[in-house]
Amino acid sequence: MITIKCPKCVAPIEIDAGTKFTKCPYCDTQIYVDRSGAGFYYIIDFTLDKDAAIGTFKRWASGPSKVKNLDKTASITNIKKMFFPTYFFRRHVDGKEKVIIEPAQSTTLPGLHRLKIPAGDFQIFDSSYKIDDAELMEPDIEMLHYLDSLPGSGKEQALVYFPIWIIEYSYKGTNYKAVIDASSSEVFASSFPARSSASYLAITAGGFMAFFIEGALAVKYPVIAVALMGVTALAVFLTSYKITKEAA
Amino acid sequence: MSELSVGLTCPACGGTISVGEGEKNIACKYCDSALHIDGDEGVMIAAFKNKITKEQSIDTVKKWWKKGLKSRDLKTKGKIVECYPIYLPFWKIKARTAGWVCGYEERRRTDSNGHVHVERIPLEQMVLRDVIYSNIACDPGDLGIRRLHNFHGELTLEDFTMLPTYESVTSKDDALSAAKMYAIDSGIASAGVPNITFQKVNAIIQDISMIYYPIWIVQYEYNDRIYLATVDGVTNSIISGRAPGDALFQSLAVTGGAAAGGLVASLSIPLAWYSSPEFGVMGFIFGVAITAIAYHFFRNGSERVEGDFKSNNKKSSSDVINDLNELSGLMRGMKI
Numbered sequence: 001m002i003t004i005k006c007p008k009c010v011a012p013i014e015i016d017a018g019t020k021f022t023k024c025p026y027c028d029t030q031i032y033v034d035r036s037g038a039g040f041y042y043i044i045d046f047t048l049d050k051d052a053a054i055g056t057f058k059r060w061a062s063g064p065s066k067v068k069n070l071d072k073t074a075s076i077t078n079i080k081k082m083f084f085p086t087y088f089f090r091r092h093v094d095g096k097e098k099v100i101i102e103p104a105q106s107t108t109l110p111g112l113h114r115l116k117i118p119a120g121d122f123q124i125f126d127s128s129y130k131i132d133d134a135e136l137m138e139p140d141i142e143m144l145h146y147l148d149s150l151p152g153s154g155k156e157q158a159l160v161y162f163p164i165w166i167i168e169y170s171y172k173g174t175n176y177k178a179v180i181d182a183s184s185s186e187v188f189a190s191s192f193p194a195r196s197s198a199s200y201l202a203i204t205a206g207g208f209m210a211f212f213i214e215g216a217l218a219v220k221y222p223v224i225a226v227a228l229m230g231v232t233a234l235a236v237f238l239t240s241y242k243i244t245k246e247a248a
Numbered sequence: 249m250s251e252l253s254v255g256l257t258c259p260a261c262g263g264t265i266s267v268g269e270g271e272k273n274i275a276c277k278y279c280d281s282a283l284h285i286d287g288d289e290g291v292m293i294a295a296f297k298n299k300i301t302k303e304q305s306i307d308t309v310k311k312w313w314k315k316g317l318k319s320r321d322l323k324t325k326g327k328i329v330e331c332y333p334i335y336l337p338f339w340k341i342k343a344r345t346a347g348w349v350c351g352y353e354e355r356r357r358t359d360s361n362g363h364v365h366v367e368r369i370p371l372e373q374m375v376l377r378d379v380i381y382s383n384i385a386c387d388p389g390d391l392g393i394r395r396l397h398n399f400h401g402e403l404t405l406e407d408f409t410m411l412p413t414y415e416s417v418t419s420k421d422d423a424l425s426a427a428k429m430y431a432i433d434s435g436i437a438s439a440g441v442p443n444i445t446f447q448k449v450n451a452i453i454q455d456i457s458m459i460y461y462p463i464w465i466v467q468y469e470y471n472d473r474i475y476l477a478t479v480d481g482v483t484n485s486i487i488s489g490r491a492p493g494d495a496l497f498q499s500l501a502v503t504g505g506a507a508a509g510g511l512v513a514s515l516s517i518p519l520a521w522y523s524s525p526e527f528g529v530m531g532f533i534f535g536v537a538i539t540a541i542a543y544h545f546f547r548n549g550s551e552r553v554e555g556d557f558k559s560n561n562k563k564s565s566s567d568v569i570n571d572l573n574e575l576s577g578l579m580r581g582m583k584i
Contacts, residue, residue, distance in 0.1 A: 030265065030266050052467060056474045062550070062551070063551050071473060096421040097420050098419050099418055099422070116387050119336070119388065119391065120415070184387070203546075204502055210510065211507050211513075211514070213514070214510070215510060237503040243499075
């Protein structure tokens with residue numbers, strides 16, 4: 001919560017991050033909150049706790065593009081709980097409203113250089129906000145640095161801290177990193193052990209070819225062809241079931 | 249920080265005035281002055297009332313578990329971990345599209361001598377339609393939601409302070425230009441002219457508003473993994489979600505797909521022989537297509553995804569080349 005003064009009666013009024021209009025509780029004056037002249041600090045709450053973050057990682061690791069059973073075989077070596085800073089500017093440029101997002105911290109973490117602010121409920125970040133055991137990554141680039149060079153005039157500028165889990169894991173001796181946005185559950189990773197499609201392709205193509213040949217054969221030897229089809233169907237089913245079951 | 253607030257007072261008498269949402273002309277209650285309010289870039293804000301309870305949203309997710317080729321033991325092994333409502337912001341823009349699209353349509357027909365005739369039919373279509381464009385006003389993250397699916401509901405500002413409200417971090421003018429493009433594109437598409445030679449279609453924005461829509465986020469656990477589903481807080485239906493797939497369905501799909509595709513393809517040989525070669529080729533392609541669809545489900549069916557997720561799991565072309573290399577290696581190994 002932040003407090004502003006009523007322009008009419010000077011009473012303190014508490015406002016929230018999203019408040020555009022408010023009413024003075026003392027003199028009933030309607031007040032417009034003009035954010036163009038100040039810089040705000042916002043923070044987004046964690047909606048994923050540690051267990052949920054690990055669960056989300058496992059869900060992601062079990063996905064079809066990851067190497068099979070990565071969720072069970074990857075060993076998590078380190079977990080970090082952090083707030084990551086980004087600048088948010090809403091500006092008036094040539095009569096149009098523009099949103100500009102700029103980095104507040106140089107990083108090599110996957111997903112975070114893509115410059116976005118994840119979906120979340122903005123809270124005012126001040127001394128009353130408890131960050132608990134999370135690490136707050138301080139911005140290493142000043143807001144003023146951008147304000148001087150951005151086009152147009154400012155309508156709103158803010159530093160937004162958003163919650164992330166950094167999961168470091170190793171798979172077959174190689175270390176990987178995944179970042180989980182703890183507000184919307186999105187998982188970012190620049191590289192991960194990928195699953196090969198070869199066995200899937202081989203089964204499908206093999207099945208198709210076998211049925212193609214058997215279909216052609218059926219014109220002359222229908223009984224043999226149907227019997228072969230039955231065998232092929234069983235073989236395709238059993239091998240594909242084995243592969244999918246192992247990866248489930 | 250006192251310059252943060254701007255009071256609204258009557259310019260004639262200095263008395264406090266209050267302005268209701270959407271009001272343009274009001275009278276000052278002290279001096280009766282007629283006042284016109286000129287909101288230079290205001291956007292109407294509306295919030296839909298949340299109509300469902302926590303239990304109802306959990307119930308909806310549990311019903312959804314049983315549908316759509318999801319893991320068969322999900323209904324017994326799935327466990328709800330968390331369930332909470334939020335307000336998500338959406339731009340809702342009404343636009344009218346008007347204009348002309350001209351062009352032609354080609355029709356082929358084969359006469360009794362086997363000659364193919366191509367006929368060009370000129371087309372001139374007027375476009376006049378209203379469209380509603382909606383787009384999420386914050387980053388959709390992994391929620392799988394991009395558009396509004398429902399525009400009807402009871403309006404309220406009551407819950408607004410009660411539920412966590414996700415902030416809009418997009419610009420109004422970006423949303424407007426996206427809406428214009430959408431209106432023009434869908435207008436041209438609605439004209440149904442296959443070959444366009446001339447087009448002049450304009451979009452006029454009629455109304456822009458920001459809708460806050462109540463959505464329940466349901467987290468559930470299956471095999472130590474956390475999955476997420478979202479439930480519409482007005483209509484009580486699933487908007488998006490991820491769920492585990494089932495190995496049985498995957499292998500049944502590939503068996504059925506390879507059988508159907510292979511047989512259809514082999515059927516195309518006599519078809520090519522006795523009918524026309526064109527039909528034969530078409531039959532073969534159809535057979536391959538059936539198999540390809542089955543393959544896609546076989547390969548990716550271990551996770552079922554519903555909703556507007558961006559496909560960030562798409563493989564790059566180098567991955568596909570790797571797969572093919574590996575496959576050819578596998579083939580060689582089989583020969584030996």
